[in-house]
Amino acid sequence: MDNKVEYITRLFQRTSSKAIENYCLTRLWHKLDNDEIKIIPQQYVGRHTDKYALTDIYLPQFKLHIEVNEPAHYVSNDRILADEMRKKEIEKNTGHKLLVIDCRPDLKEIHKQIDDIVTEINNQVTIQKKNGTFKPWQPDIESNPNHWKNIGTIKTSDEIWFRNIEDICKLFDADFNKTKRGFQRRGGIFHPNSNTHLLWWPSEKTRSGWLNTLSQDEREIIETHSDSNTKATHYNNHLNSPQKRIVFFHHKDLLGLTSYKFKGVFAYDSSKSSPSIGTVWKMVENELKINLDE
Amino acid sequence: MDNKVEYITRLFQRTSSKAIENYCLTRLWHKLDNDEIKIIPQQYVGRHTDKYALTDIYLPQFKLHIEVNEPAHYVSNDRILADEMRKKEIEKNTGHKLLVIDCRPDLKEIHKQIDDIVTEINNQVTIQKKNGTFKPWQPDIESNPNHWKNIGTIKTSDEIWFRNIEDICKLFDADFNKTKRGFQRRGGIFHPNSNTHLLWWPSEKTRSGWLNTLSQDEREIIETHSDSNTKATHYNNHLNSPQKRIVFFHHKDLLGLTSYKFKGVFAYDSSKSSPSIGTVWKMVENELKINLDE
Structure with missing residues (x-):
């Protein structure tokens, strides 16, 4: 349709x-x-x-x-x-x-x-x-990686979303094959131009015990695990992480359509992360140059 | 509303x-x-x-x-x-x-x-x-007994319905008190000008065992009772009945609104009525002069 x-x-x-x-x-x-x-x-x-x-x-x-x-x-x-x-x-x-x-x-x-x-x-x-400021509603374009690649910048206010992880990779010229781990799918891969910027597609659904919660104001993601050992290990591994996470949140929207939606760039929140809560990521940028140029 | x-x-x-x-x-x-x-x-x-x-x-x-x-x-x-x-x-x-x-x-x-x-x-x-043939949609009028009393004739094609039995009585100048039987309500009363024309408000809901089924084409009503003795007695009492029944069918319509809708004048159907099926009434007129004048 x-x-x-x-x-x-x-x-x-x-x-x-x-x-x-x-x-x-x-x-x-x-x-x-x-x-x-x-x-x-x-x-x-x-x-x-x-x-x-x-x-x-x-x-x-x-x-x-x-x-x-x-x-x-x-x-x-x-x-x-x-x-x-x-x-x-x-x-x-x-x-x-x-x-x-x-x-x-x-x-x-x-x-x-x-x-x-x-x-x-x-x-x-x-x-x-x-x-000349009218931006027509074009859902086919909102979700087209080539369109945004040409523009060069993505902003949360542009309501950008993709149907699948392959399209996220296309946007950044990332190698889609790197997202595979046997029959499983990695939760994210690094940006091809950086070893600190992670392309991350957390899901609102629990996956192999991992649980990601996006706050109502969409400025915070809590990353945790149902198993307390895994949770503790993950917390320690990411303690004061220097990672920048480029977030495409996988969710079913209000209309029942599933997609990966761009939510901005998130960084480690040292004030909120804790062994009991889990790792907390806070939004630090609501737009991004696709090739990471300053 | x-x-x-x-x-x-x-x-x-x-x-x-x-x-x-x-x-x-x-x-x-x-x-x-x-x-x-x-x-x-x-x-x-x-x-x-x-x-x-x-x-x-x-x-x-x-x-x-x-x-x-x-x-x-x-x-x-x-x-x-x-x-x-x-x-x-x-x-x-x-x-x-x-x-x-x-x-x-x-x-x-x-x-x-x-x-x-x-x-x-x-x-x-x-x-x-x-x-001058346009009839505007006027739901307030469709269900107003005084409006139809002034017109003098009711037709099924006019989509006439009433909110309650009191309004049916108003239409025919019938005595609403006669519809009461202690704390119960009679299933119908005779037209004030006739002892063969019954004002009848059968319900699609079972009431004290009585069950009335209106056919899909709305040209037939089967009147029966869940108790086999009552059913047989009723069948025998109405065998070859000369009654004309002016039907306001009580039902919840497709939109969930409950009302009494005019379905025409029904008469005994001797070919279909039987002790096992019950009493069958068939539609014989789709319009009626309210005072029964020819």
């Missing part, structure tokens, strides 16, 4: 348990009627220490979040105030805009709210196209 | 397990952008003896069925031929039109097919409005 068809139909399915959110999302998409616009569900947003929010819909090209508020959001003044505070925090912390669709009124009034958002987005598209 | 919001959001949810059908349906609805148009899912269509079809989407105002064909529909010539035969049979038996959306191509091409259907429907709306 076409990549866009697969993505969007899954996105609709993903929200189908919330009837009114699904309705607003489908209307937004179909009324925009522009398959160069990307829509992301449940976008993570930091609020303040230890608190975060997931917004219903996020349009990265316009730094625009949309919340679909069911009638239950308006049952009490406390709830209304809490929602307003949440909106302010999100806008302040991200510099993004957050728009709210109030689903209490009838169909015509709900439609009007969505149509207003559509108009606003279309205006943004016009402005960005005039300025 | 607004009746239309409830109906449409449930309709979308209902089809959410089929990702591509859901996508096409939501696009059709939002691009039509006309809340006077009614969409029905899974419409029953007779094909030939003992065979029937359920079409994906039906628009009763335009007698138009729409089928969303996933790529699997085109895997073999046999399958393609079978689909073509099905389309011809449905169109011949109903006098309706059936349009097919082929979901093999990419997003733009799928969009084009849907947009063509939208154009066709909009043309129909324009023609019907010019001719």
Whole structure:
């Protein structure tokens, strides 16, 4: 199936348990009627220490979040105030805009709210196209290693992902055969130009006892093992590691699609790593020159 | 919640397990952008003896069925031929039109097919409005007894349904108190102008052992009881019954909404009723003057 068809139909399915959110999302998409616009569900947003929010819909090209508020959001003044505070925090912390669709009124009034958002987005598209800053949604390109090789730099904000490890190797001109270890697959291999930069594809799934956990804000990975001996050995082997890990996190995304997604360059976190927790890697760069040139 | 919001959001949810059908349906609805148009899912269509079809989407105002064909529909010539035969049979038996959306191509091409259907429907709306034949979708009216009392006639094609038995009584000026039997509810009461016409609200749910089954083509109801003695007594009591039963079938529809829906006037079917099967009622009229005047 076409990549866009697969993505969007899954996105609709993903929200189908919330009837009114699904309705607003489908209307937004179909009324925009522009398959160069990307829509992301449940976008993570930091609020303040230890608190975060997931917004219903996020349009990265316009730094625009949309919340679909069911009638239950308006049952009490406390709830209304809490929602307003949440909106302010999100806008302040991200510099993004957050728009709210109030689903209490009838169909015509709900439609009007969505149509207003559509108009606003279309205006943004016009402005960005005039300025030459519009980046169309191109899922076939996001996941094409040759495309990024030509550009020479990868950034987490470009939402780069690959279908398999072979494509990661292609991007860096790394030898795919080195990823094999008998019938198994190595967890990573060194960058062809460096013996400190590791191309790493940790998985959210446990593999032969190894477990990697990516934090909600995607700035930290805890690497550990279910066997306490292996865990201790690994911790000691990597104590104060000088490695830079170029991370392609293997996971099933919200839409159920499995991929290796670029999450940035990570380095050893000496303040958090410990024999009991495991080895902790923290994000140090959100972009990278592919050939490692400074 | 607004009746239309409830109906449409449930309709979308209902089809959410089929990702591509859901996508096409939501696009059709939002691009039509006309809340006077009614969409029905899974419409029953007779094909030939003992065979029937359920079409994906039906628009009763335009007698138009729409089928969303996933790529699997085109895997073999046999399958393609079978689909073509099905389309011809449905169109011949109903006098309706059936349009097919082929979901093999990419997003733009799928969009084009849907947009063509939208154009066709909009043309129909324009023609019907010019001719004064357009009947807007008005769920609040479909279920309002006073509206139908003013009109004086009810037809199955008007998709009339009520939320409760009280509203059925209102329609016929029948005494709602007569429906009560202690803490129980009678299965029906006589029309105030007749001792042969019964206002009947059989339920698809078993009630105190009574079981009523409406056939797929909605032209037959089998009335029976789980207890064989009660079943036999009931059969004998109604043998060659002269009753005309004005049927409001109590059921949960495809969208999960419970209601009493007008299914026509039913009479005793002597050829099918039997002590073993139970009492069989067959549809004899699909419309009715509310005051029973000829």
